[in-house]
Amino acid sequence: MAKTRDLKRRIRSIRNTMQVTRAMKMVSAAKLRRSQERIVAARPYARRMLEVLRSLASRARPGAHPLLAVREERRIDLVVITADRGLCGSFNTNVYKTAVAFLAERDGREVRLRVVGRKGRDRFRRDRAPIAAERTDLFRALSYGTAAELAGELMGAYAAGETDGVYVAYNEFKSMIQQRPVVERLLPIERWELAPGETAHDYLYEPEPESLFAELLPRHVEVQVFRALLESVAAENAARMAAMDSATSNAADLIDSLTLKMNRVRQASITTEIIEVVSGAEALG
Amino acid sequence: MDALRIDLEIVTPERLVVSETVDEVVLPGSDGSLGVLPGHAPLLTGLSAGELWYRAGGRTRYLVVSGGFAEVLAHRVSVLAAACERSEEIDVEGAREDRERARADLVRPGAGGAEVARAGERLRHAEARLAVAKRGAGAGP
Numbered sequence: 001m002a003k004t005r006d007l008k009r010r011i012r013s014i015r016n017t018m019q020v021t022r023a024m025k026m027v028s029a030a031k032l033r034r035s036q037e038r039i040v041a042a043r044p045y046a047r048r049m050l051e052v053l054r055s056l057a058s059r060a061r062p063g064a065h066p067l068l069a070v071r072e073e074r075r076i077d078l079v080v081i082t083a084d085r086g087l088c089g090s091f092n093t094n095v096y097k098t099a100v101a102f103l104a105e106r107d108g109r110e111v112r113l114r115v116v117g118r119k120g121r122d123r124f125r126r127d128r129a130p131i132a133a134e135r136t137d138l139f140r141a142l143s144y145g146t147a148a149e150l151a152g153e154l155m156g157a158y159a160a161g162e163t164d165g166v167y168v169a170y171n172e173f174k175s176m177i178q179q180r181p182v183v184e185r186l187l188p189i190e191r192w193e194l195a196p197g198e199t200a201h202d203y204l205y206e207p208e209p210e211s212l213f214a215e216l217l218p219r220h221v222e223v224q225v226f227r228a229l230l231e232s233v234a235a236e237n238a239a240r241m242a243a244m245d246s247a248t249s250n251a252a253d254l255i256d257s258l259t260l261k262m263n264r265v266r267q268a269s270i271t272t273e274i275i276e277v278v279s280g281a282e283a284l285g
Numbered sequence: 286m287d288a289l290r291i292d293l294e295i296v297t298p299e300r301l302v303v304s305e306t307v308d309e310v311v312l313p314g315s316d317g318s319l320g321v322l323p324g325h326a327p328l329l330t331g332l333s334a335g336e337l338w339y340r341a342g343g344r345t346r347y348l349v350v351s352g353g354f355a356e357v358l359a360h361r362v363s364v365l366a367a368a369c370e371r372s373e374e375i376d377v378e379g380a381r382e383d384r385e386r387a388r389a390d391l392v393r394p395g396a397g398g399a400e401v402a403r404a405g406e407r408l409r410h411a412e413a414r415l416a417v418a419k420r421g422a423g424a425g426p
Contacts, residue, residue, distance in 0.1 A: 038299070045296040048363050052329065052356055144298040144367065203356075206316055206330040215331055216354065219367070226298055 004269075007262040011255055018251035024087070025244035032176070032237035039173070039230050046223050053216055054192040059209045066159040067217050070188050075110040077132070077154065077163045078103065079186075081170035081232045082120030084136055088240035091171060091179065092119040098181035099169040112163065116150075116229075139233055147226035155221055158187045170228045171235035177242060179235035186224055189217060289323050293339055295348070295364040302348070302369045307341040310362050312355050313413075321357055328357040332366065334410035336417050347372040349417040351410050372421020375414050384411035 080099045082092045103111055112132040115121045121134045133153070138146055154166050166187040171179045205212060293310055295303040310321045313335030331354050338347045353366035387408035391401060 041300045042298050044294070044301055045298045045365055048294075048296060048356070048365055052354070052365075056329070147298075148367070203327045203329040206314060206319075206328065209329075212329060212331055212354065219353070219365075223298055 003265050004262055007258055007265065011258050011262070014251050014254050014258070018248055018255070021244045021247040021251060025241055025248060028237045028241035028244060032234060032241055035230065035234040035237055036173075039227075039234055042223075042227060042230060046227065049216070049220060049223060050192075053213075053220055055203070056209055056213045056216065057192040059203075059205075065214055065217055067155060067187060067189050067221065068191065071161075071164040073106075073109060073164045075112070075163045076106065076165040076167060077112045077114060077157060078183075079114045079116065079150075079154070079166070079168045080120050080124075081168065081228060082115070082117035082123075083232075083236045084118040084139060086119060087243060088236055089243035091236055091239035092117075092123065094179070095169055095171050095181045096120060096123050098183060102167070102169060102183045114154075138229070139236075142229060142233060144222070144226055147229055148222045150229075151218070151222040151225040154186065154225070155218055168225070168228050170232045171239070173231045173234040173238060176238050179239055184224075184228070186221060189220065290360070291321065291323050292361045293364075294362070295337075295350075295366065295369055297366050297369050299368075302371070303339075305339075305341055307339045310337070310339040312337055312362075312364065313350065314355075321362055324359050325357050327359070328355075330355050330357070332364070334406055335413045336420075337364070337369075338420075347417045347420045349375065349410070349414045352406065370414070370417075372417045375418040375421070377415065377418050380411050380414040380418065384408060384415065387411055 078099060080095060082095055086092065113124060113129060114133040114135075115124055115131055116135045116138055118136045121131065121136060124131055135150065157163050158166055165185060167183050168186050169181065169183045172182045174180050290306050290308055291310060293303055293305050293307045294301070308323075312319045312321065312330070313332055315331035315333050318335075319330065332350055332352055334352045335350065336347060337350050338345055348369055348371050350364065350366040351368040353364065355365070356363045387404050390396065390404035391408060393400075393404075396404070
């Protein structure tokens with residue numbers, strides 16, 4: 001009889017866990033929807049910005065701007081965007097691995113690590129990797145201002161010549177069921193070419209194109225950082241939702257098989273009792 | 286498309302604030318206030334922190350932008366601002382606090398040139414927010 005009681009206890013505990021994972025899945029789904037909306041909301045600005053920049057780049061002589069200057073890459077900064085929390089499958093591990101592989105490819109260069117998110121920071125700390133800058137608790141109240149601040153630090157370092165290239169590693173939000181870790185170069189900024197057949201608008205400028213261009217380039221970098229952060233948030237929520245979904249269905253499977261086992265044990269003990277009673281009666285007869 | 290009107294779009298990185306067909310727009314250009322009527326020559330201009338208003342039908346709406354830039358075409362105006370609020374969305378208390386803080390930073394001893402410039406920009410933004418909030422409350426231009 002002790003066995004059925006143990007099984008019952010396990011089933012109850014798994015059921016409790018399942019309630020938690022199911023609730024987390026619901027919460028992640030709601031958060032995912034919100035973060036997707038933010039990505040969509042950020043698109044018109046980014047698109048317009050690119051149009052204008054491309055058109056400006058063909059007018060202005062952009063070589064002079066410090067954010068466009070290409071130098072030989074001896075020192076690089078790598079920003080790794082991870083999550084503050086776990087329980088989201090391989091989300092954090094994937095971006096960590098991608099970052100490590102990227103650094104291995106660029107062996108011999110001086111690297112400064114800038115880590116966003118508690119999980120990534122803890123992971124690099126465990127490796128005893130030197131972390132130049134870290135930011136945690138960024139995602140709870142993520143705004144454009146936060147992204148602009150982070151971008152400002154990066155641009156400052158690049159313009160001052162402290163680094164020859166700034167890269168960002170983050171999880172790209174591909175779809176509800178797919179996140180892809182990527183590494184993108186943020187600085188120096190890629191030159192824009194007008195697509196063949198595309199003509200730049202013949203604008204009047206106020207002030208002159210060069211200073212407008214210089215004004216716009218930092219905004220462009222800010223937008224890139226903001227987008228990477230938003231993508232990462234959406235990907236994190238999607239990953240957590242998927243992880244909690246499979247945890248919930250695993251728990252359901254486990255409950256099923258334990259219930260079956262419990263019923264079998266109970267049935268077996270009843271059978272044994274009947275046999276005992278019957279054979280006892282026979283012995284008496 | 287109506288040849289005598291302008292499609293106005295105001296976007297920030299966080300959201301699309303305005304997408305409307307209007308008769309007239311006045312922008313806070315970096316070299317001074319700038320009125321745009323339909324058929325304007327193509328223009329690309331920087332914006333400083335300040336008041337932006339537009340007229341659609343008989344209605345005039347006031348907004349505050351925090352600086353950015355605007356692309357003006359004959360029948361389209363796109364404003365890209367770091368932040369933008371409609372007059373009714375402005376948090377007056379918060380703007381007052383920002384103004385006081387910016388004023389304090391402006392005269393802080395030992396502040397560098399860049400910090401002073403930023404504080405000046407913040408002060409302009411806060412003052413524009415307060416002015417626009419008042420306008421929206423019905424004082425009229």
